[in-house]
Amino acid sequence: xxxxxxxxxxxxxxxxxxxxxxxxxxxxxxxxxxxxxxxxxxxxxxxxxxxxxxxxxxxxxxxxxxxxxxxxxxxxxxxxxxxxxxxxxxxxxxxxxxxxxxxxxxxxxxxxxxxxxxxxxxxxxxxxxxxxxxxxxxxxxxxxxxxxxxxxxxxxxxxxxxxxxxxxxxxxxxxxxxxxxxxxxxxxxxxxxxxxxxxxxxxxxxxxxxxxxxxxxxxxxxxxxxxxxxxxxxxxxxxxxxxxxxxxxxxxxxxxxxxxxxxxxxxxxxxxxxxxxxxxxxxxxxxxxxxxxxxxxxxxxxxxxxxxxx
Amino acid sequence: xxxxxxxxxxxxxxxxxxxxxxxxxxxxxxxxxxxxxxxxxxxxxxxxxxxxxxxxxxxxxxxxxxxxxxxxxxxxxxxxxxxxxxxxxxxxxxxxxxxxxxxxxxxxxxxxxxxxxxxxxxxxxxxxxxxxxxxxxxxxxxxxxxxxxxxxxxxxxxxxxxxxxxxxxxxxxxxxxxxxxxxxxxxxxxxxxxxxxxxxxxxxxxxxxxxxxxxxxxxxxxxxxxxxxxxxxxxxxxxxxxxxxxxxxxxxxxxxxxxxxxxxxxxxxxxxxxxxxxxxxxxxxxxxxxxxxxxxxxxxxxxxxxxxxxxxxxxxxxxxxxxxxxxxxxxxxxxxxxxxxxxxxxxxxxxxxxxxxxxxxxxxxxxxxxxxxxxxxxxxxxxxxxxxxxxxxxxxxxxxxxxxxxxxxxxxxxxxxxxxxxx
Numbered sequence: 263x264x265x266x267x268x269x270x271x272x273x274x275x276x277x278x279x280x281x282x283x284x285x286x287x288x289x290x291x292x293x294x295x296x297x298x299x300x301x302x303x304x305x306x307x308x309x310x311x312x313x314x315x316x317x318x319x320x321x322x323x324x325x326x327x328x329x330x331x332x333x334x335x336x337x338x339x340x341x342x343x344x345x346x347x348x349x350x351x352x353x354x355x356x357x358x359x360x361x362x363x364x365x366x367x368x369x370x371x372x373x374x375x376x377x378x379x380x381x382x383x384x385x386x387x388x389x390x391x392x393x394x395x396x397x398x399x400x401x402x403x404x405x406x407x408x409x410x411x412x413x414x415x416x417x418x419x420x421x422x423x424x425x426x427x428x429x430x431x432x433x434x435x436x437x438x439x440x441x442x443x444x445x446x447x448x449x450x451x452x453x454x455x456x457x458x459x460x461x462x463x464x465x466x467x468x469x470x471x472x473x474x475x476x477x478x479x480x481x482x483x484x485x486x487x488x489x490x491x492x493x494x495x496x497x498x499x500x501x502x503x504x505x506x507x508x509x510x511x512x513x514x515x516x517x518x519x520x521x522x523x524x525x526x527x528x529x530x531x532x533x534x535x536x537x538x539x540x541x542x543x544x545x546x547x548x549x550x551x552x553x554x555x556x557x558x559x560x561x562x563x564x565x566x567x568x569x570x571x572x
Numbered sequence: 573x574x575x576x577x578x579x580x581x582x583x584x585x586x587x588x589x590x591x592x593x594x595x596x597x598x599x600x601x602x603x604x605x606x607x608x609x610x611x612x613x614x615x616x617x618x619x620x621x622x623x624x625x626x627x628x629x630x631x632x633x634x635x636x637x638x639x640x641x642x643x644x645x646x647x648x649x650x651x652x653x654x655x656x657x658x659x660x661x662x663x664x665x666x667x668x669x670x671x672x673x674x675x676x677x678x679x680x681x682x683x684x685x686x687x688x689x690x691x692x693x694x695x696x697x698x699x700x701x702x703x704x705x706x707x708x709x710x711x712x713x714x715x716x717x718x719x720x721x722x723x724x725x726x727x728x729x730x731x732x733x734x735x736x737x738x739x740x741x742x743x744x745x746x747x748x749x750x751x752x753x754x755x756x757x758x759x760x761x762x763x764x765x766x767x768x769x770x771x772x773x774x775x776x777x778x779x780x781x782x783x784x785x786x787x788x789x790x791x792x793x794x795x796x797x798x799x800x801x802x803x804x805x806x807x808x809x810x811x812x813x814x815x816x817x818x819x820x821x822x823x824x825x826x827x828x829x830x831x832x833x834x835x836x837x838x839x840x841x842x843x844x845x846x847x848x849x850x851x852x853x854x855x856x857x858x859x860x861x862x863x864x865x866x867x868x869x870x871x872x873x874x875x876x877x878x879x880x881x882x883x884x885x886x887x888x889x890x891x892x893x894x895x896x897x898x899x900x901x902x903x904x905x906x907x908x909x910x911x912x913x914x915x916x917x918x919x920x921x922x923x924x925x926x927x928x929x930x931x932x933x934x935x936x937x938x939x940x941x942x943x944x945x946x947x948x949x950x951x952x953x954x955x956x957x958x959x960x961x962x963x964x965x966x967x968x969x970x971x972x973x974x975x976x977x978x979x980x981x982x983x984x985x986x987x988x989x990x991x992x993x994x995x
């Protein structure tokens with residue numbers, strides 16, 4: 263197993279063998295999960311804390327399930343019930359968790375870099391479950407696993423990431439991962455939602471779905487938050503859907519066997535049409551969720567190894 | 573006041589262009605004489621061993637913690653940091669709590685400076701009440717009380733009409749308006765310069781053009797009003813180009829920069845280092861090089877510390893939430909000398925940017941070695957090596973963006989009105 267790091271804070275900086283070995287391990291957990299078995303001895307007696315400063319259903323549940331299937335004691339701390347609302351700083355929280363001798367700390371935070379800050383202060387392994395507009399590494403890993411299982415390899419795939427790239431940590435992690443693993447990546451969206459420096463990340467930039475979807479193997483849709491409309495970055499949901507929402511007509515511009523992905527939760531009728539989201543020929547959205555649990559089991563396994571056998 | 577004869581020093585007075593080995597005699601707190609050899613004197617001698625003796629530095633932009641932020645810095649701790657860098661005169665920003673928008677506060681700060689015995693504090697007056705940008709402060713009364721110039725500190729005067737009024741009105745009192753050149757609407761919510769690095773880190777960006785946009789507007793307003801205008805901590809190539817042209821056009825436009833903008837680039841914030849979170853944010857390398865060029869060609873009138881003390885709690889936060897600003901007093905001379913050692917900036921010119929030229933911008937008598945002038949002096953060893961260590965610098969604020977930087981050139985002693993205040 264080639265994963266020499268103490269934490270998983272970002273995809274940027276990981277090397278292809280590190281990513282590949284995480285995916286290989288996750289693959290084995292897919293089989294385990296499908297067999298209905300668990301491996302509860304692996305993390306028995308270890309504590310996993312889900313520290314979520316932002317609402318999340320699927321990511322938190324996915325980590326919780328992953329931890330439990332490996333036998334860890336899982337504790338969920340969310341912002342509404344913890345002392346965070348009483349003004350405790352992130353680092354005070356870190357000190358508290360340290361004193362409780364937590365082994366694995368899964369963090370979601372609305373600020374970019376918050377997990378990096380925590381990682382400097384806690385003795386547990388820190389897993390970034392999404393920080394601000396920075397990265398969401400386990401999402402990129404589960405997307406990659408989904409694609410690799412469907413297509414056999416990531417090498418040479420043409421992937422279009424569509425929508426609010428500017429504010430998307432999913433997009434950043436995917437751009438780094440797919441680029442590292444030999445995919446060609448396009449980003450498509452209105453200029454107000456594409457970072458000015460997008461091209462410097464090694465992607466091709468499109469502002470037109472027809473041109474951008476031409477010949478792609480994979481379309482990754484991103485969630486558009488209502489707040490972007492309020493801040494005037496796009497005029498309205500219906501205008502957005504007209505030009506950037508994925509429906510069957512737009513999907514026809516891609517390769518016939520194109521795969522459609524979405525990190526969830528979806529805004530049906532805003533960035534994606536229900537007919538596409540639910541189309542079993544193209545949509546692998548349900549499979550992404552399944553892969554999510556396996557990928558997180560692999561990450562928990564790897565990051566707890568140093569503590570398990572020295 | 574004890575008399576003192578400096579011998580075996582390299583006398584540098586940028587105002588007169590003097591740079592020669594010699595001696596300097598202090599009597600009664602004043603410079604009695606200076607020259608290659610002063611002959612016999614009864615005064616105690618100090619052998620400088622070839623170190624540079626120059627005027628005490630004039631720092632035209634520093635925030636003091638007082639009033640209102642004493643947990644960050646006090647006047648006493650700021651004065652200690654200043655003295656360690658050879659600074660004997662300092663223009664203090666008005667966006668404190670309360671803001672310096674009342675004549676009594678100006679008098680108070682001047683008196684507090686005198687109490688330190690080591691540092692003349694020249695308060696800026698607020699341009700607008702509370703530095704809120706809405707109504708003009710009592711610029712005339714503030715000026716009368718001793719406000720050296722006018723600014724809203726870290727806050728840009730964003731409203732064009734307000735800026736026009738301020739430039740126009742202050743002109744009647746011979747006062748300069750100092751602008752934080754960053755369009756507030758474009759900068760709102762931003763934490764780093766927009767570009768590849770900010771995109772990778774997922775940090776909200778501020779386009780570098782936010783600086784040039786306000787500079788262009790204000791130059792035009794200076795032309796409209798005939799007012800005297802100064803841009804603080806200029807950090808981009810484009811803004812410097814506009815300022816260079818305004819000077820060529822004969823407008824009364826001046827500017828300063830601060831050491832981070834010619835010694836660091838945006839990569840210093842890598843991995844979310846909040847001590848390198850400044851306002852304006854650090855820039856790409858091309859802008860840093862343009863700042864270096866503008867120091868050399870004279871477009872930039874002064875190097876200021878841009879001292880913004882913060883305590884650890886202000887900085888130990890996720891990057892976008894951390895308070896911007898860096899401690900700059902203790903490293904002002906050292907980092908500026910790095911341009912002399914490493915980038916070919918003539919020593920005389922470097923010291924000019926720290927003494928006579930900021931004094932000229934502010935219209936004050938300071939920053940020169942003048943017979944019968946106050947003996948505000950800085951003695952420094954041009955070659956002595958030291959290392960910046962956050963938390964170990966003089967002063968209270970740990971937030972230096974230069975942590976770990978090795979520097980060449982260190983102050984040996986600082987004198988204020990003939991009295992040794994450092995070393």
